[in-house]
Amino acid sequence: MYALLGLVFGLFLSATPTLSASVEVETRSMQEIYLSALQENKTLRVSWGGDVRTSGDLIASAFEESFPGITVQVLGDLSKYLDGRINRVYQTSAGLDDGADVVVIQSVHNFPQWKEQNRLLNYKPVNWDDIYPEFVDADGAYAGYYIFTFGPTVYNPLVYQISDLPQYYTDYLADQWANKIILPYPNDDDAVLYLFTLITNKYGWSFIDTLATQGVMWVRGTATPSLYIAENNSSISLSNLFARSDSISFASSTAFAEGVNSSINSDVYMAWPQTGAIFATTPAPETAKLFMNFLLSDERQALVGDDGFATRRTFDTGGVFNQANVEPLGYGEFMSDRRLVESWRLQFERIFGTPQGLDPLDLAL
Ligand SMILES: *[C@@H]1O[C@H](CO)[C@@H](O)[C@H](O)[C@H]1NC(C)=O
Numbered sequence: 539m540y541a542l543l544g545l546v547f548g549l550f551l552s553a554t555p556t557l558s559a560s561v562e563v564e565t566r567s568m569q570e571i572y573l574s575a576l577q578e579n580k581t582l583r584v585s586w587g588g589d590v591r592t593s594g595d596l597i598a599s600a601f602e603e604s605f606p607g608i609t610v611q612v613l614g615d616l617s618k619y620l621d622g623r624i625n626r627v628y629q630t631s632a633g634l635d636d637g638a639d640v641v642v643i644q645s646v647h648n649f650p651q652w653k654e655q656n657r658l659l660n661y662k663p664v665n666w667d668d669i670y671p672e673f674v675d676a677d678g679a680y681a682g683y684y685i686f687t688f689g690p691t692v693y694n695p696l697v698y699q700i701s702d703l704p705q706y707y708t709d710y711l712a713d714q715w716a717n718k719i720i721l722p723y724p725n726d727d728d729a730v731l732y733l734f735t736l737i738t739n740k741y742g743w744s745f746i747d748t749l750a751t752q753g754v755m756w757v758r759g760t761a762t763p764s765l766y767i768a769e770n771n772s773s774i775s776l777s778n779l780f781a782r783s784d785s786i787s788f789a790s791s792t793a794f795a796e797g798v799n800s801s802i803n804s805d806v807y808m809a810w811p812q813t814g815a816i817f818a819t820t821p822a823p824e825t826a827k828l829f830m831n832f833l834l835s836d837e838r839q840a841l842v843g844d845d846g847f848a849t850r851r852t853f854d855t856g857g858v859f860n861q862a863n864v865e866p867l868g869y870g871e872f873m874s875d876r877r878l879v880e881s882w883r884l885q886f887e888r889i890f891g892t893p894q895g896l897d898p899l900d901l902a903l
């Protein structure tokens with residue numbers, strides 16, 4: 539038994555490339571990296587976390603269009619499952635493969651662990667020094683690429699004006715909003731869960747108990763509330779959803795439901811750096827580097843991110859570290875303590891029930 543473990547461990551060690559402690563920021567142009575990537579001639583495997591299947595496909599096609607001749611295979615799934623997929627391939631390949639060349643997920647607790655296991659390639663893309671130092675690993679093993687938020691009120695501007703909307707979470711408990719709130723289960727998504735812990739810490743369990751009697755429509759997937767809220771925009775039709783355009787949400791991504799708006803209210807909310815890394819086992823390091831430079835490029839940074847926030851200072855027009863009601867590093871600290879995460883998750887599961895409904899990855903978008 540011990541001999542076998544030693545053998546496996548030995549294989550892991552010999553399979554791990556020697557990684558330098560730290561690296562310099564990339565100095566080559568995109569064109570030079572592109573030429574190296576073309577020479578590699580490898581399909582780039584990207585593990586892209588998210589509950590909308592098309593989000594990974596969109597980034598892949600944008601990348602392929604920018605760099606003809608480069609091919610991407612997107613491995614899309616919920617972030618909470620992608621880390622397990624990656625670790626399983628690593629285990630069954632005896633450390634020779636991670637099943638992906640690049641990973642971008644919200645399960646941020648994995649990155650320090652993967653780094654400790656020598657599984658990440660230290661690399662600093664061209665715009666590295668523009669990223670807030672709080673969002674990068676000093677050696678270049680991983681970095682936050684985009685800022686996403688939950689907490690701002692999501693609504694249909696055809697139905698409501700900003701002045702109609704709740705300013706505090708307690709306003710959601712008013713009769714006016716009974717049966718008009720759509721939320722993803724906090725026990726189904728760690729970022730939503732963290733928001734619920736902030737709200738519970740501020741307003742107590744009585745808030746949660748009252749919310750449970752407010753006729754909330756609980757759904758799976760963080761894009762799902764927005765899709766319902768958008769539904770009476772006739773250019774968006776989803777056969778498996780029905781019109782709930784007069785509903786609102788405090789935990790939804792609006793990125794896939796055009797015509798839906800989001801407004802930061804006066805209460806606490808959460809924000810996190812969607813974090814990415816290159817696996818050291820990649821047979822396509824140059825193509826992986828090209829992809830990371832692409833994600834951090836001015837073009838992509840101008841397009842992606844919530845509420846005017848970005849991990850790159852240049853694109854952080856909202857000033858994510860200068861907000862009264864959000865602590866952008868709080869989610870990372872929360873996630874690093876899985877025992878705490880699980881205890882909160884099960885508290886909410888007892889009250890709201892196990893996640894039910896359509897798998898968000900099956901939504902036809
Ligand atoms: C790239 O790889 C494909 C398949 O592995 C091969 O058919 C093709 O000849 C390669 N192209 C170059 C330029 O090496």
Ligand SMILES: *[C@@H]1O[C@H](CO)[C@@H](O)[C@H](O)[C@H]1NC(C)=O
Binds near residue numbers: 782784
């Ligand atoms: C959208 O739906 C709401 C109520 O559900 C209704 O008040 C509003 O008139 C609708 N707007 C359009 C453009 O159909």
Ligand SMILES: *[C@@H]1O[C@H](CO)[C@@H](O)[C@H](O)[C@H]1NC(C)=O
Binds near residue numbers: 696773774798
């Ligand atoms: C309806 O949705 C489309 C995109 O699907 C968007 O371009 C349009 O602005 C929306 N209309 C309204 C009135 O919000």
Ligand SMILES: *[C@@H]1O[C@H](CO)[C@@H](O)[C@H](O)[C@H]1NC(C)=O
Binds near residue numbers: 700800
């Ligand atoms: C959408 O929300 C933004 C930010 O809260 C606001 O400035 C804008 O006026 C809203 N748009 C509509 C159509 O209500």
